[in-house]
Amino acid sequence: MADKKWFTLSHEEVERELETSKQTGLNSEAVDKRKEEYGLNKLPEDEQTPEWVKFLKQFNDILIYILLAAAVVTFFLGQYIDTAVILLVAVVNGVIGYVQESKAEKALEGIKNMLSLEAMVLRGEQKAEVDSIEIVPGDIVILNSGDKVPADLRLFEEHKLKVEESPLTGESTSVEKQTDKLDEDTPLGDRTNMVFSGTTVSSGKARGIVVETGESTEIGQINRSMNEVEEIKTPLLKQTDKFGKTISVVILVLAVLLFIAGLLIHDYEWGELLLSVISLTVASIPEGLPAILTIILALGVQSMADKHAIMRTLPSVETLGAVTVICSDKTGTLTKNEMTVQSVVTREKAYTVTGLGYEPEGKILDEKEKAVDVAEENDLKELLTAAKTVNEADIYKKGDQWEVSGDPTEGCLITLAEKSNVDIETLAIQSKIPFDSEYKYMAGLVEESNLKKIYIKGAPDRLFDMAGLGSEERAYWEEKMSERSKKGERVLAVGLKEVSEATDRIGHDDVQSGITLLGLTGIIDPPREEVIEAIKVCKEAGIQVKMITGDHKETALAIARELGITDQDKVTEGRELDELSEEEIRSLVEEVDVFARTSPQNKLQLVGALQNNGHVSAMTGDGVNDAPALKRADIGVAMGIKGTEVAKEASEMVLADDDFSTIVNAVREGRRVYDNLKKTILFILPTNGAEALLVMAALMLGIEMPLTPVQILYVNMITAVTIALALAFEPLEKGTMSKPPRDPDERLLSPYYVFRIIFVSVLIGGAIMWINQGLLAGYDSQHLNTITLHSLVFAQLFHLFNVRNERHFSLNDQFFDNKAAFLVSGLLIVFQLLVTYVPFLSNALGLYPIELNYWVYPVLVGLGVFVIVEIEKFITHKVLKKIKVRE
Ligand SMILES: Nc1ncnc2c1ncn2[C@@H]1O[C@H](COP(=O)(O)OP(=O)(O)OP(=O)(O)O)[C@@H](O)[C@H]1O
Numbered sequence: 001m002a003d004k005k006w007f008t009l010s011h012e013e014v015e016r017e018l019e020t021s022k023q024t025g026l027n028s029e030a031v032d033k034r035k036e037e038y039g040l041n042k043l044p045e046d047e048q049t050p051e052w053v054k055f056l057k058q059f060n061d062i063l064i065y066i067l068l069a070a071a072v073v074t075f076f077l078g079q080y081i082d083t084a085v086i087l088l089v090a091v092v093n094g095v096i097g098y099v100q101e102s103k104a105e106k107a108l109e110g111i112k113n114m115l116s117l118e119a120m121v122l123r124g125e126q127k128a129e130v131d132s133i134e135i136v137p138g139d140i141v142i143l144n145s146g147d148k149v150p151a152d153l154r155l156f157e158e159h160k161l162k163v164e165e166s167p168l169t170g171e172s173t174s175v176e177k178q179t180d181k182l183d184e185d186t187p188l189g190d191r192t193n194m195v196f197s198g199t200t201v202s203s204g205k206a207r208g209i210v211v212e213t214g215e216s217t218e219i220g221q222i223n224r225s226m227n228e229v230e231e232i233k234t235p236l237l238k239q240t241d242k243f244g245k246t247i248s249v250v251i252l253v254l255a256v257l258l259f260i261a262g263l264l265i266h267d268y269e270w271g272e273l274l275l276s277v278i279s280l281t282v283a284s285i286p287e288g289l290p291a292i293l294t295i296i297l298a299l300g301v302q303s304m305a306d307k308h309a310i311m312r313t314l315p316s317v318e319t320l321g322a323v324t325v326i327c328s329d330k331t332g333t334l335t336k337n338e339m340t341v342q343s344v345v346t347r348e349k350a351y352t353v354t355g356l357g358y359e360p361e362g363k364i365l366d367e368k369e370k371a372v373d374v375a376e377e378n379d380l381k382e383l384l385t386a387a388k389t390v391n392e393a394d395i396y397k398k399g400d401q402w403e404v405s406g407d408p409t410e411g412c413l414i415t416l417a418e419k420s421n422v423d424i425e426t427l428a429i430q431s432k433i434p435f436d437s438e439y440k441y442m443a444g445l446v447e448e449s450n451l452k453k454i455y456i457k458g459a460p461d462r463l464f465d466m467a468g469l470g471s472e473e474r475a476y477w478e479e480k481m482s483e484r485s486k487k488g489e490r491v492l493a494v495g496l497k498e499v500s501e502a503t504d505r506i507g508h509d510d511v512q513s514g515i516t517l518l519g520l521t522g523i524i525d526p527p528r529e530e531v532i533e534a535i536k537v538c539k540e541a542g543i544q545v546k547m548i549t550g551d552h553k554e555t556a557l558a559i560a561r562e563l564g565i566t567d568q569d570k571v572t573e574g575r576e577l578d579e580l581s582e583e584e585i586r587s588l589v590e591e592v593d594v595f596a597r598t599s600p601q602n603k604l605q606l607v608g609a610l611q612n613n614g615h616v617s618a619m620t621g622d623g624v625n626d627a628p629a630l631k632r633a634d635i636g637v638a639m640g641i642k643g644t645e646v647a648k649e650a651s652e653m654v655l656a657d658d659d660f661s662t663i664v665n666a667v668r669e670g671r672r673v674y675d676n677l678k679k680t681i682l683f684i685l686p687t688n689g690a691e692a693l694l695v696m697a698a699l700m701l702g703i704e705m706p707l708t709p710v711q712i713l714y715v716n717m718i719t720a721v722t723i724a725l726a727l728a729f730e731p732l733e734k735g736t737m738s739k740p741p742r743d744p745d746e747r748l749l750s751p752y753y754v755f756r757i758i759f760v761s762v763l764i765g766g767a768i769m770w771i772n773q774g775l776l777a778g779y780d781s782q783h784l785n786t787i788t789l790h791s792l793v794f795a796q797l798f799h800l801f802n803v804r805n806e807r808h809f810s811l812n813d814q815f816f817d818n819k820a821a822f823l824v825s826g827l828l829i830v831f832q833l834l835v836t837y838v839p840f841l842s843n844a845l846g847l848y849p850i851e852l853n854y855w856v857y858p859v860l861v862g863l864g865v866f867v868i869v870e871i872e873k874f875i876t877h878k879v880l881k882k883i884k885v886r887e
Pocket residue numbers: 328329330331332407409410435436437438440441442457458459460490491492548549550551552
């Protein structure tokens with residue numbers, strides 16, 4: 001169908017052509033049939049990189065090049081076993097890297113599926129949310145502000161629709177749309193009666209008939225994928241990449257120098273010398289490190305997803321751990337978004353309402369607690385009619401639970417109307433002003449017994465202005481509003497305006513004056529209990545929490561105080577921000593925690609100011625106009641439930657449950673992942689350091705090599721791949737969440753860490769030298785090699801338990817929490833026994849099946865390393881603390 005010019009047809013013709021109905025949509029049989037005929041509504045997957053290319057890519061690494069060069073050299077020296085083992089290591093390393101990368105990719109893929117695009121369609125007379133890949137030609141799609149257009153549509157109904165078509169045309173300004181047919185030669189950018197798959201609705205709403213799906217859509221023909229695949233490399237991994245390159249250069253230079261020194265000082269035979277230098281090179285390369293780091297990140301993303309925080313990019317996992325301020329919406333994030341109207345005030349009377357939740361059971365009582373007859377209360381009756389009419393929500397029973405579809409603020413008004421003892425009418429709306437958080441009200445034009453009027457509901461302060469109240473009247477309403485807001489209730493005002501009979505369209509200009517207030521409704525929205533705890537956690541962790549809400553300042557403050565966000569009375573309104581200079585906002589934002597009546601632009605001002613103050617900010621948002629602030633924030637957080645597609649796309653993280661505590665949990669997870677990445681590096685590098693020292697010492701002293709290249713490779717692989725993996729499962733250290741966030745510019749390897757790596761390398765290397773040259777001097781090389789290998793492995797095994805805790809080792813429950821640490825320790829010991837006593841393996845590695853008493857040495861080296869490093873940690877922390885105190 002792709003060559004059909006749908007825009008040249010009237011929408012009635014399109015309707016006939018596609019055998020559908022604008023009123024009822026397709027029925028399920030038709031949908032099933034068309035799915036078979038046209039296939040799913042998706043673009044072909046991106047040209048997949050073949051698996052073998054992905055595998056070969058693993059070898060495209062300078063460290064591996066060095067290994068391969070070593071293999072070539074050993075081959076020409078006739079050391080075929082060495083060649084084979086070096087090649088084997090390169091291959092094993094490639095396989096591991098490949099498997100890890102596929103795993104990470106799968107995890108991201110799964111998470112992407114969790115974010116699949118939904119679309120609202122009309123099917124069999126019912127509105128329904130469906131996965132957008134299920135959409136077929138002829139479907140009637142309903143678009144709202146913030147939606148992503150799921151297929152190419154021919155519009156037949158629109159209200160102020162504006163669409164951003166940059167994915168298609170490259171133009172970032174929004175295009176206005178209409179529904180009439182167009183000339184055949186209209187270019188793509190001007191086909192205003194169509195909307196195209198992949199573009200987004202920036203404002204307004206519309207309905208259209210699906211004319212093209214999948215590959216036949218315009219975007220499908222351009223063949224650009226809708227979701228670009230995220231890069232797997234994160235800033236941290238890039239940092240380690242660079243680090244790897246630096247190390248390689250250092251190693252190569254060292255190797256050359258050593259080779260020359262060896263020739264000059266000891267006049268070794270050059271072949272033998274070359275072998276030793278190769279040992280050094282191989283020893284110093286941390287082959288397994290990159291793979292381990294990737295898997296730690298991928299596991300982190302996975303565990304965040306399990307906790308309802310869906311990360312859209314891998315680097316954000318690291319950024320999360322550095323967050324210093326969280327800016328949150330109020331409604332639905334800090335509160336439950338379960339609205340109940342508890343009171344109504346009109347010009348003359350005040351009423352209370354019984355019942356909780358959306359269940360339409362309860363009574364409207366007067367001041368004497370007597371059920372009122374709504375038929376006799378004119379203002380109340382009209383208020384209920386207006387509230388029910390200018391309303392797009394619905395309540396329905398699901399099991400024994402009453403639920404709301406649409407905006408809960410509107411749903412509770414339906415429930416209120418249902419509690420009336422007389423039937424409240426829903427009038428037909430002839431023209432409407434949809435709700436927009438910029439304007440904070442919503443209105444509809446209705447006609448009742450030949451009288452035209454506008455019903456309006458929205459923020460009281462806005463409606464007061466429109467009503468042009470006298471000072472006495474204003475004082476009356478302000479007091480009624482304030483009474484309720486101070487209790488944390490959300491107050492909504494309802495009003496009307498009579499208009500001339502000729503009016504058939506309304507806009508914002510028509511409601512700026514002449515409104516008659518019918519009354520106010522006081523709505524409770526209880527805070528989420530778990531948020532109180534989450535906010536305490538933030539405060540302890542040095543993370544500031546700011547409430548940025550569209551609600552009234554007294555309501556905002558009451559809720560903020562209840563949740564513990566602030567204990568002061570400071571609150572700033574959006575319009576006050578508009579008056580301030582950037583400098584002033586920067587200092588204000590450090591002092592005020594509650595911002596009320598804000599517009600989406602205010603959010604952008606606030607993130608900007610926070611960032612200029614050096615903060616790393618997380619910012620929540622749900623609407624289209626929140627997108628700029630979400631993009632600007634270091635971690636944009638979109639709501640999974642009430643958020644729009646545009647908001648999700650602009651953000652780094654999506655909250656599956658819209659809950660503030662989920663953000664805090666994600667930050668905690670971010671800190672854990674970052675700590676474990678650091679610990680892994682701290683753990684792995686001393687293996688290489690110690691080996692390099694041993695090889696260098698042997699060369700310089702002119703003694704026999706303590707390990708063969710094969711043995712060195714074995715040690716590197718076994719420590720990196722088995723023991724280090726345990727660190728991925730290390731729980732968050734106690735006390736991490738009572739420390740301030742890390743400096744975002746902090747280097748992965750702090751000077752202290754560099755010291756620690758050198759210290760432990762020297763410790764292990766020194767201990768082994770002492771055994772070889774002192775205690776067991778004169779023993780045959782097979783014994784010595786075997787004991788050296790076991791000593792290295794045992795030293796690292798014990799060292800793992802040093803690294804698990806930043807401060808000092810203790811036998812708390814956390815120690816036992818990481819089952820993986822014990823599992824790998826057990827496995828490692830079994831491995832060591834196998835390679836020593838199974839003849840086939842010990843031959844391959846060149847090990848000697850040592851007598852039992854020799855095991856004393858490796859165990860003592862391990863224990864010694866453990867104790868000394870613990871002492872070093874203890875002293876260092878004392879010293880560091882002193883330095884800090886003095887500062
Ligand atoms: N459906 C609605 N119809 C009319 N007015 C509304 C509606 N929803 C909200 N309002 C009014 O607009 C104000 C701002 O609403 P908005 O959705 O921007 O923020 P919010 O939901 O109150 O708070 P938050 O930004 O914390 O989620 C509300 O305080 C209310 O007075």
